[in-house]
Amino acid sequence: MSPAAIIAPSILSADFAELGKACADTIAQGADWLHVDIMDGHFVPNMTFGAPVVTKIRPHVDRPAGAYGKGTFDCHMMIAEPKRWVKDFKSAGCDLYCFHYEAAISSTAADSPSGTSDAKTSPKELIKYIHSLDMQAGIAIKPSTPVDVLWEILENSVQEERPDMVLIMTVEPGFGGQSFMASELPKVAALRKKYPELNIEVDGGLSEKTIDQAADAGANVIVAGSAVFGASDPGEVIRKLREAVDVRRGKL
Numbered sequence: 001m002s003p004a005a006i007i008a009p010s011i012l013s014a015d016f017a018e019l020g021k022a023c024a025d026t027i028a029q030g031a032d033w034l035h036v037d038i039m040d041g042h043f044v045p046n047m048t049f050g051a052p053v054v055t056k057i058r059p060h061v062d063r064p065a066g067a068y069g070k071g072t073f074d075c076h077m078m079i080a081e082p083k084r085w086v087k088d089f090k091s092a093g094c095d096l097y098c099f100h101y102e103a104a105i106s107s108t109a110a111d112s113p114s115g116t117s118d119a120k121t122s123p124k125e126l127i128k129y130i131h132s133l134d135m136q137a138g139i140a141i142k143p144s145t146p147v148d149v150l151w152e153i154l155e156n157s158v159q160e161e162r163p164d165m166v167l168i169m170t171v172e173p174g175f176g177g178q179s180f181m182a183s184e185l186p187k188v189a190a191l192r193k194k195y196p197e198l199n200i201e202v203d204g205g206l207s208e209k210t211i212d213q214a215a216d217a218g219a220n221v222i223v224a225g226s227a228v229f230g231a232s233d234p235g236e237v238i239r240k241l242r243e244a245v246d247v248r249r250g251k252l
């Protein structure tokens with residue numbers, strides 16, 4: 001059976017002047033995780049915030065330290081140097097550090113966890129490093145990246161080098177409120193077929209209108225920004241997104 005639905009509203013669409021309150025309210029309205037979009041203006045053409053802001057908003061969400069589940073901070077690192085910020089985000093209270101495959105393979109040695117050779121940072125090495133700091137590790141791919149790049153990483157027999165979650169972007173990363181790219185769903189279906197128990201996250205353009213397609217393909221971790229924060233009743237949207245995923249469990 002595929003994993004249960006995890007609804008992770010993207011706080012990119014929240015009121016940044018009231019970010020702590022927005023996080024607390026969203027969890028109270030039924031969200032499981034909070035999706036925290038970190039953008040550096042290099043990897044994507046937009047900037048958000050860094051670890052100091054995460055440090056400030058983290059205490060607004062009451063949850064046991066080290067426990068995964070309700071209140072997990074799912075940090076989506078749309079940044080050019082993913083290794084560089086792992087420790088800072090751990091200290092800030094990040095639970096799941098999700099980096100981009102494209103950024104990892106183009107990072108330099110100085111940015112690599114070992115920092116000892118001139119080899120590119122390897123996604124496996126980065127996953128192991130994230131795990132060594134007791135965070136979950138996610139790996140994300142952009143629409144232009146084929147899903148095939150993930151097979152070698154997922155098939156690794158060394159458990160600490162395997163990701164806990166894969167994120168398939170269903171928009172070009174950088175901005176909220178874009179249109180859902182159904183063209184990315186075959187990637188989700190291919191992953192679900194091979195990995196029935198993997199957490200597969202989709203991000204971008206998810207709403208009550210698009211959730212059925214994503215759930216049919218096998219996604220179970222649902223990021224939604226504008227659909228949740230723009231709703232008059234965010235709790236109702238969260239409930240509908242969850243229901244759409246959960247009715248398909250066992251059928252995939």
Ligand SMILES: O=C(CO)[C@@H](O)[C@H](O)COP(=O)(O)O
Nearest residue numbers: 173174175176177205225226
């Ligand atoms: O990572 C991103 C954008 O790069 C997302 O998390 C968006 O913030 C999702 O927003 P909506 O498409 O749901 O409005």
